[in-house]
Amino acid sequence: MKKKNFLIIRVFGGLGNQLWQYAVGKSLSLKYKKKLILDISFFDNPFIDLPNGFKAKFELNKFQISKEVLLEKNFYNHSYRLFKYFIRFFPNNIKNFFFIKKNYVINNFIFEKKLFKKIPFEKVLNKKETSYLIGYWQSKDYLKESYEIIKQELQPVYINNNLRKFLKQIKYNYVAIHIRGGDMEIEKHYSAPDDKYYLKIFNMLKKKNKNFYFHIFTDDIIATNKFIQKFNLRNFKIISKIKKFTNIEEFYIMQHYNYFVISRSTFSWWAAYLGKRKNRKIFAPKNWYENKYMPKGIKIKNMELI
Numbered sequence: 501m502k503k504k505n506f507l508i509i510r511v512f513g514g515l516g517n518q519l520w521q522y523a524v525g526k527s528l529s530l531k532y533k534k535k536l537i538l539d540i541s542f543f544d545n546p547f548i549d550l551p552n553g554f555k556a557k558f559e560l561n562k563f564q565i566s567k568e569v570l571l572e573k574n575f576y577n578h579s580y581r582l583f584k585y586f587i588r589f590f591p592n593n594i595k596n597f598f599f600i601k602k603n604y605v606i607n608n609f610i611f612e613k614k615l616f617k618k619i620p621f622e623k624v625l626n627k628k629e630t631s632y633l634i635g636y637w638q639s640k641d642y643l644k645e646s647y648e649i650i651k652q653e654l655q656p657v658y659i660n661n662n663l664r665k666f667l668k669q670i671k672y673n674y675v676a677i678h679i680r681g682g683d684m685e686i687e688k689h690y691s692a693p694d695d696k697y698y699l700k701i702f703n704m705l706k707k708k709n710k711n712f713y714f715h716i717f718t719d720d721i722i723a724t725n726k727f728i729q730k731f732n733l734r735n736f737k738i739i740s741k742i743k744k745f746t747n748i749e750e751f752y753i754m755q756h757y758n759y760f761v762i763s764r765s766t767f768s769w770w771a772a773y774l775g776k777r778k779n780r781k782i783f784a785p786k787n788w789y790e791n792k793y794m795p796k797g798i799k800i801k802n803m804e805l806i
Contacts, residue, residue, distance in 0.1 A: 503604050503630070507534040508572075510634040512542035512580060515559050515747065516766025517636060519654065522560050524637040526569075526653070527646040532625045535568070537604075539575040539632075562748045565653050575601050583611065583634055599632075606632045616795040618642070638766070639797030640773070651774055656752050663749050667756050673710045676757040678768035679727055681720020692723075693763060693785045697806050698731060701761055701783045712759070715739050717750050717768075764788055773800055 509525035511518050522538065529536035543558040561571075576599050578587070587598055588611045595609055610624055612635025621642075625631055643650055680692065705712050714736040718724045721741055728736065740750060754760065754771035761783045762768035772782045779802065786805035788794040794805055 505534055505628050506537050506604060506630040507532070507625070508537040508539055508575070508604070508606070508630065508632045510542070510576065510580070510632070511538045511540050511558070511560065512556070513636075514556050514767065515751070516768075516770055518558070518560050519770045520636055520638050520766060522565065523646075523650045523654070524642045525633065526566075526650055527643050528621055528625060528633075530646050530649070532621075534625075534631070535570070536566075537570045537572055539572050541573060541575045541577055544573060545577055559748060562657055563654050564657055572601060575599060580634065604630055606630050608632070609634075611635060612637060615789065616797055618797060639795070640800065641797050654770075654774060656748050659752070662744065663752070666745075666753065670715075670753075670756050671713070672758050673712050674757055675705065675712050675714050675759040675761065676754050677714055677716045677761040678754065678763050678765060678771070679716060679718040679720065679724050680763040680765040680767070681718060681723045695730070697785055698727075698761070700806050702731065705759070711735075713737075715757070717754055719747075759783075769798060772803070 507525060507529045509521050511521045525536050525538065528534070538560070540558050543556065576583075578598055583598075587595055588609065592607065592609060596606055599606065607629035608624065608627070608631040610619070610621075610631055610633045612619065612633075615636055616638055618639045618641055712735070714733060716724055716728075716736060716738045718738070718740045721738070724738060724740075727733070739745070739753070745753065751767065751771055754768065755775050756777065757775075757780065758777050759781050760768075760772055760775065762772050762785075764785055769784075772780075772784070775782070782800070782803040783806055784794065784803050786794055788798070799805070
């Protein structure tokens with residue numbers, strides 16, 4: 501018997517994108533009472549190549565996501581671009597030929613046509629059918645009804661004593677700074693914030709006269725060293741250089757600061773969104789994507805746009 505009434509969401513990209521895709525899939529599956537399947541073909545697929553040797557890893561399994569969520573590793577063996585520019589224009593019966601798992605009949609293909617533009621899912625997901633979603637889905641408006649569940653599930657599976665000890669050492673005057681490197685060079689739509697962004701933040705903090713201490717998180721130590729020299733930064737520690745923590749642990753640590761300077765990064769956006777401190781202050785670039793103003797769908801409470 502063909503399986504019906506599933507919600508299948510394509511998971512691809514770095515951790516930040518994976519978090520968006522899972523959170524939206526989870527929220528929609530709860531709202532419309534559909535079984536959630538994560539299509540993770542992207543992460544073990546020789547047909548998908550990324551520039552400069554960048555290799556994304558599937559990391560959602562390191563969080564407390566529901567055991568009821570199914571993972572499919574061999575579902576759709578083609579690129580996002582192929583679907584975006586070619587396959588999505590075919591009738592549904594032809595689209596199904598591009599999907600390997602024949603025990604699922606996909607009745608409804610939903611493609612995100614424009615980033616940050618919210619889709620009215622209530623018009624397309626209210627039927628007893630299997631739907632397949634492909635896109636980034638970056639809007640917190642999708643998550644309103646399920647925020648507490650998602651927040652709980654996006655905690656690390658295991659928090660060791662070394663991590664707990666470090667968290668207790670974070671003081672009120674500590675500032676987390678995320679410097680994104682890694683795949684930034686291959687991104688066509690994002691760029692690192694300019695010097696004015698950081699200078700303005702440092703001047704604002706200086707006026708508070710609280711003897712701030714900076715903790716830096718990064719995937720690019722070379723770029724970070726240049727950053728420190730450029731701004732003549734004092735009283736800092738490069739947490740990522742210590743190499744005591746995994747990528748997921750650093751993501752969790754960043755959620756525990758009263759002050760957080762994020763980059764144009766879904767990784768640091770999610771750390772800010774899941775922040776533990778009630779009155780935290782988040783500094784973010786006002787120009788977010790293709791030099792356009794940050795969309796309302798990702799503007800969060802206590803965030804000041806610079």
